[in-house]
Amino acid sequence: MSEFEENSAPEFEPTGPVSRTMKKLDTAANMISRTALVLMLLAVLTQVFTRYILNDPVQGVIGITELYLMPIIVFGSMSYLEMQGGHVRVGILYDALPNRLRHGLGVVLRIISASFFALVAYTASDEALNAYSRGYFTSGDIEAPLVTTLIIAPIGCALLTLRLLINAVGDWQAAFAPDNSAGGIK
Template sequence: MLHAKPAPFGLLGKIDGAIGRAEVWILGWGIILMAGNTIANVFGRYVFNQSIYFSEELNEFLIVTVTFMGLGYATRKGIHIRMSAIYDALPVKLRKGLMVVIAATTAAMMALLAWYALEYVQKVASRGRITPALQLPLYLTYVWVVLGLALTALQYLLTALRNLNFAEEEIYVSYLEVDSYEDPETAAAIKRHEDADGEEKP
């Protein structure tokens, strides 16, 4: 189980907090708008026999936004999928060092993808293409890809920096989340068993 520790004070803590608040706001409103748009479209189709003409296009835009902003959010919370069989078998110091390498490498890859995505957005913007229904510039849809990849790169960079302190025993899978595999249900069952044993003793 992952558990969070208070972020250290300073610039990095402020950056992480600001990013987290922005991600939660964008993801929350994106999902709310997607749900509201879908419900309204179904209601219009079956009650008034008239669909909302831009509903599908708006949902596509929101899906892109939620997907790529969610990528950064998942990284920040340390809930991304990890293959850790070899990693788990290593001593703590080696795991911490390996986490620095993994996070730094992933940050570089995400930054490179963000750069390529930015180049693509610039090409789309230069062609002046617009969406069919909403008549909005098409590049606005892909801006969220660039932003999501860039924020993910930043989160992995913060993870690498947080793990550079080898005086700490904790290994961080994100800037806030500590790597831990303690199952809360198992821990609660063990505690109940220990309490029961204590009560049985004279």
């Protein structure tokens, strides 16, 4: 088995209605993120074509890309990546730990991470509400309410917070499972 295959899936999989619902939300957010990536590709290709072939570039591509598509790509895929176990980690010491201790450490690290991203979600949503209450608009090629772009980050961070908590529960179950040699919790 290659290193990528070994690290591409989580070591545990908590089950239950909350986990299944969260998996559907993560997958939907990731599909929206992938769609945004394709739209960004098409928009940039269209702008390049109209600029260099037709000498009349399409306006607003940079604004749409930086205000909407890029944030959707980043924040829409974070939770799905955590679900797949795809975030970067330094495994030299972590992989050498006994299985039970590794899962116990996973609980602590995921709760700390969830707390951080919950704080980011709270702060970003507060900023979005502030922009909405003051009636702020974007500047540049596109004039739209600023809240429409500022709301993307707190949604993505909230999804990641929930996924981290679900994975912390899975780590907790794996740490205290009677047979800890099995990778998944069924």
